[in-house]
Amino acid sequence: MEKQIELLAPGGDIDSIKAAIAGGADAIYCGLAQFNARNRASNISFEELKAVIRVAHKNDCEVFLTLNIIILENEIPALISLLNKLVNINLDGIIVQDIGLMYIISKWFRSLPIHASTQMTTHNVGQIKFLNLFNVERANLCRELNLDEIIELTRAAQNHKMQTEVFIHGSNCICFSGICYMSSVTRGNSGNRGKCSQPCRDKYLTTPVGFDYPLNLKDNCAFDHIKELMDAGVYSLKIEGRIKKYDYIYPVVNTYKKQIQYLSGMHNIPQNKDVLYKVFNRDLSNGYLTNHISKDMFIDNPRDHSVKRIKEQNNNAVSEITELAEKRLYEEKEQIKDEAKNKIDILSMAQIPLDIKFQGKEGAPLRIIAGIPDKLIKIESKIALGNKGSEALSYGMIIKRVKTIDDTDYVIRNIDLTELEGKVYLPYKELTLLRNRLKQELPGYIKKVSPITPPQIKNTAAEVKNAGLSVVVSSIEDVPSYNNKSNLYFKLPSSLKTYFSEYVRLFTENRNLIPWFPSVIIGEDYTLARDFIDKIKPHTLVSDNTGIAYEAFERKIKWIAGPFLNMTNSYALQSLYESFNCMGAFVSGEINKQAIINLKKPEGFKLFYSIYNPIQLMTTRQCLFQQIGGCEKKSLDQHCISHCEQLQMITNTRKASFVAEKSKGNYHRLYESINHLNLEVIQDFRGKFDEYFIDLSDVGTQTKPAALKREIILLFELLLSGDVGATEKIEKVLGPTANLQYTRKRSI
Structure with missing residues (x-):
């Protein structure tokens, strides 16, 4: 029966990849040693990736490579080099977070299908449309969405000929993926x-x-809701766990696979999820999917819950029954491990053996018969064998000319020359053509693509002579006090529902006020945000959300990419300018001084930096x-x-x-x-940034300024005007602040 829905499984090393395939995965995702969001996983080499693709495809399993991190400017050459290698193997897709990388692939490496990583925080219809402009094939939706929200986004994706992917099992982050800076900052x-x-x-x-x-949080588990996700039209169900080992991957994948087969009518026996409690888990929850976001989703222990669950089932009694249950659990864990090991040992990563026989005599064409499992390939030269030439056909001469076949999924096991009569010759060029024809006949052949070198981004923007100061507030009460300037920005909440009219009035009465949209805007709140834009018709807006960015682009409103869009390379800047009519962007607050140095901006494009703000x-x-x-x-x-x-x-x-x-x-x-304060960037990058921002939102950190906001603004204005004493005054007035990410010597 045709596959009903894709089961996508993780693979952090070769054994876990094999375990996923043996467990019945329809696709696996894995990473190389660089450019992937599971640095702590073992990961694999490029040569191992080719072997993984070979064994996976042999077992009707696709392979997706994770390049799902933000990319720094100095990494672009190595990234281009890798992409030039990836287009010449049978890879089924690339999982991407960085907008610059997405731009590079969609423009110059179009044979590589793009999957938007969960790190892109996709949770509204506008973001689907944003991704569609990059020719994204699939979007991995936020893990925090409920079933109704998944249905809405899946329909939107299908309308744009895109697929959706949903996490169904594994670790739950407390933060929306892609906008967490806790590990980075601390x-x-x-x-x-x-x-x-x-x-x-x-x-x-x-x-x-x-x-x-x-x-x-407890681990995510959607086992009881697979049917609803299938009915919703979700294309791929994804299991988390590239740090997990084979003895976790195999039973989890196999359990979900059998349940999918049962729900698809391929098996008569339903599965239960008992085994999911026997491998590593932090207890299981489906709170997000069922829209029951509660304290029950938390667990006060980050370690394996499987043994503790046994005790809880026995009311924490210290008894022979509990001891026997624990002993049985450990025995079952060993049985699971042994079963997984036996399954992965069967799968061979070796190249497919190729036996080649050469037949011919003087005056007749050279005939090649190549034998592989289940297939016999026969080809002939277009010219006849002769009795003179540069070098007679021999084992050494032939193996030298055909050995590049070893770069495919096949390896030459035997060359048979017993039916080659006499000393005969064939031009090198003709033998090379025969080898190439043979390679083309081999199953899985992919035509080699010549290396591509995308044009380097040049810094065409003029040097900024006098960088301006912009002020950000989030309290309505602050607006009248500071709205004597054209560069006052107001941070809007994620939900406008309760105070929609109040915010409309605020912006209607203060036409110079510029709205700033947050990173997370879901469902009805996204619809309201879109209506809000239509109501107030801003001349400019800032967005930390790609969905709102798309709405601004569609309405021809000037927009600025906020710091949560993580701009860390010139291709990302060029992409927004070229494809989305973006007028400027914040540099990501994550990157250090060294990573900023080589950033280049297009002509007419503005670059912004927040020099003072609460650190979210x-x-x-x-x-x-x-x-x-x-x-x-x-x-x-x-x-x-x-x-x-x-x-x-x-x-x-x-x-x-x-x-x-x-x-x-x-x-x-x-x-x-404490708040972020970076005054060094002003001296370090004179002429680079168009505006510096100070965020005066009242958050309640331990940075408690000893001055009124108006006085703080004046001090920053003096600083930008060249007042040499302003720096000391600012630091004294603001109190404790931090600037670790900018000053760190090593990159994030």
């Missing part, structure tokens, strides 16, 4: 660069409501205060988003503190305990 290990050190799963000082791991580490759809304290609700509702206001500090056992904040209309956010 330890210099960016999740957007594949180096996440998972500080969210650290142990914290016990919270007032008694939790030691207040940011730790993450946005989550969860409620942080159920675990931290201050919220007694069991689960979230719409009233929580629109009306809740909370602020509380948490500190981990490493003595690092963070501010958990919930403001009206926004999702919960986590901030660094």
Whole structure:
């Protein structure tokens, strides 16, 4: 029966890749040693990738390569070199996060299908349209979406001839993927660069409501909702786990595969999910998918829950029954491991053996008969064999001319010359043509593509003589005080529903005020945001969300790419300018001074940098205060988003503190305990940036300015005008601040 839905499985090393194939995966995703978002996985070499593709395709399994990190400018040459190699193997797709990389592939490497990584935070219809302009084949949707939201986005994708992919099992991040900076800020290990050190799963000082791991979620499990996802039209169901080993991958993949087959009518016996509790897990939850976002999704322990579950099932009694159950679990774990090992040992990564026989005599064409499993290939030379030439046909001469076949899925096992009569000759050129014809006849042949060198981005923009200062606020009360300038920006909430009319009035009465849209805008809130744009008709807007960016592009509104779009290379800037009529972009706050140096901007394109702001580490759809304290609700509702206001500090056992904040209309956010201040960038990059931004949003960090906002603005204006004493005054007035990401010597 034809495949009903794709089961996509992870592979961090060769054994786990084999385990995924043996378990019944329709596709696997894996990474090389560079450019992928699981730096801690073993990963594979390029030669191993070719072998993986060979064994996967032999077993009707596709292979997708993860290049799903943001790309730095100095990495572009190595990236281009890799893409030139990837187009010459039978790879089935590339998983991408970086907009610059997406642009490069869609423009110069079109034979490589593009899949948008979950790191692109895709959660609204506008983002589907944004991706479609890059010829993206598939979008991996946010893990935080519920079934109705998945249905809406899948329909939108299908209308644009795109596929959707949904995570169904594995680790849950507390943050929306792609916009988490916690590991980057605190330890210099960016999740957007594949180096996440998972500080969210650290142990914290016990919270007032008694939790030691207040940011730790249970694992995702959609086992009971596969049918709904199939009915929704989702193309691919994805299992998380490239850090997991083969003894985890095989049973999880096999369990889901058998359940999919049952639901597709291919088997009569349904599966149960018991085995999913026997391998590593942090307990399982389907809260996001079922739209039941509650405290039940948290677990106060980041380690394996399988043994603890046995104790819970026996009411934590210390008894012979519990001991026997634990012993049985460990025995079953070993059985699972043995079964997985036996399955992967059967799968061979070796090249397919090729036996070649040469037949012919003087005056007749050279005939080649190549034998591979299940096929016999016969070809003849177009000219006859002669009795003179540069070199007679011999084993050494032939193997020298045909050995490049070894670069395919096939390896020459035997060359038979017993039916080659006498000393005969054939021009080298004709023998090369025969070899090429033979390669073309081999199953899986791919025509080689010559290397491509995309044109380098040149810095055509004029040097900025006098960089301006822009002010960002998020409180309506602040607007009248500072709206005597044309460069005042207002940060809008994720949900405009409750205060739509109030915000419309604000922008109608203050025409110079520029709206700034956040990174997460889901479902009805996205529709309202789009209506809001149509209502106020802004001349310019800032967006941290690619969906709103698309709406601005479609309406011919000037727009600026916000810092959460992670602009880290010149191709990303060029892409937005060329394809989306973007007027400018913020440089990502993650990258250091060295990474900024070589950034080039197109002519007429503006470059922005935030020199003072609260450091937003993450946005989550969860409620942080159920675990931290201050919220007694069991689960979230719409009233929580629109009306809740909370602020509380948490500190981990490493003595690092963070501010958990919930403001009206926004999702919960986590901030660094002190604000970011970078005055060095002004001296280091004179002439590069068009505007510097200061964000005066009231978040409640430990940076508590000893001056009014108007006075702070004046100090920054003096700084940009060349006042040599302004730096010391600013630092004194603002109090404790941080600038680690810019000054770090090594890149994120």
